[in-house]
Amino acid sequence: MTRLYVTDLDQTFLHEDKTFDADRFTTILDKLDAQGDQFAIATGREAKWVRTKFGDLADRVHLVTNNGAAWHVRGTETTTLRTIDPATLTELEQILVDVSPKDGIIAFSADSMYRLNGYGELRADLQDYMTQVYGEIHMVDHLRDIPQPLASVTAILDVVHSNEAIARIQATTLPLHPTTSGYGAVDILAAGVNKATSLSAMIAELQLVPEDLTVFGDGMNDLEMMQLAGEVYIMPNSDERLFGRGYREALFDNEHDGVLATLETIMALCQMVLVGENSD
Numbered sequence: 001m002t003r004l005y006v007t008d009l010d011q012t013f014l015h016e017d018k019t020f021d022a023d024r025f026t027t028i029l030d031k032l033d034a035q036g037d038q039f040a041i042a043t044g045r046e047a048k049w050v051r052t053k054f055g056d057l058a059d060r061v062h063l064v065t066n067n068g069a070a071w072h073v074r075g076t077e078t079t080t081l082r083t084i085d086p087a088t089l090t091e092l093e094q095i096l097v098d099v100s101p102k103d104g105i106i107a108f109s110a111d112s113m114y115r116l117n118g119y120g121e122l123r124a125d126l127q128d129y130m131t132q133v134y135g136e137i138h139m140v141d142h143l144r145d146i147p148q149p150l151a152s153v154t155a156i157l158d159v160v161h162s163n164e165a166i167a168r169i170q171a172t173t174l175p176l177h178p179t180t181s182g183y184g185a186v187d188i189l190a191a192g193v194n195k196a197t198s199l200s201a202m203i204a205e206l207q208l209v210p211e212d213l214t215v216f217g218d219g220m221n222d223l224e225m226m227q228l229a230g231e232v233y234i235m236p237n238s239d240e241r242l243f244g245r246g247y248r249e250a251l252f253d254n255e256h257d258g259v260l261a262t263l264e265t266i267m268a269l270c271q272m273v274l275v276g277e278n279s280d
Contacts, residue, residue, distance in 0.1 A: 009043040069151035071198040083149035104156035109148035196224035
């Protein structure tokens with residue numbers, strides 16, 4: 001039976017400095033390929049960011065990006081993108097500005113990044129890195145001025161204001177889905193878009209079923225895919241709201257390669273079972 005292993009990135013797979021053990025991960029991918037299993041990244045990050053961070057390894061995995069607004073099956077040319085209705089952008093912007101007018105508002109199309117003039121500043125190091133990833137960061141006065149369809153809008157808020165923004169958006173009839181990792185920033189997507197909806201479409205194409213999924217995550221934007229999957233591991237450093245749901249816990253936190261260590265243990269147990277079956 002083929003299994004699809006799926007991991008979130010920030011606070012789950014990646015260290016705090018956004019690095020990971022590439023050699024160890026490569027070895028795991030080699031073993032998964034050898035036994036007919038597959039791997040996917042499911043993140044709030046954009047595909048360009050993931051490809052910049054993972055290099056050639058990004059071509060060996062399936063991608064669910066923008067918290068589910070985009071998904072891509074490895075080895076194919078097509079990326080599916082579900083975009084925000086542009087008619088919602090003026091009201092959405094007003095909500096975000098009302099909640100916290102001093103913080104940043106950014107937006108992402110399939111291949112570009114936009115920032116609203118007058119709403120927060122990116123740290124110099126983050127500005128430099130984002131420029132390396134996206135090229136020019138386009139400045140606009142309003143979300144409605146952006147000429148491309150948007151996969152997501154992100155408001156950089158503290159936790160209190162992020163909860164208020166989510167409540168305000170949910171109280172409207174706008175066809176939008178706000179979500180957060182639990183660390184402040186709010187990602188706004190089209191209604192019905194989350195990591196699970198894209199994973200569902202992906203596994204249908206791969207001829208898998210939800211019971212074939214093993215997922216790793218740490219935040220509330222991972223909850224839908226956890227509810228979809230047959231097997232779930234949360235990180236020791238997860239959002240407290242994920243505990244008490246009956247999920248398993250990864251061996252270590254993200255700083256100590258908890259996903260990789262847990263995968264190695266899972267694969268070793270599977271190999272022991274296989275050897276035992278073959279010896280009967």
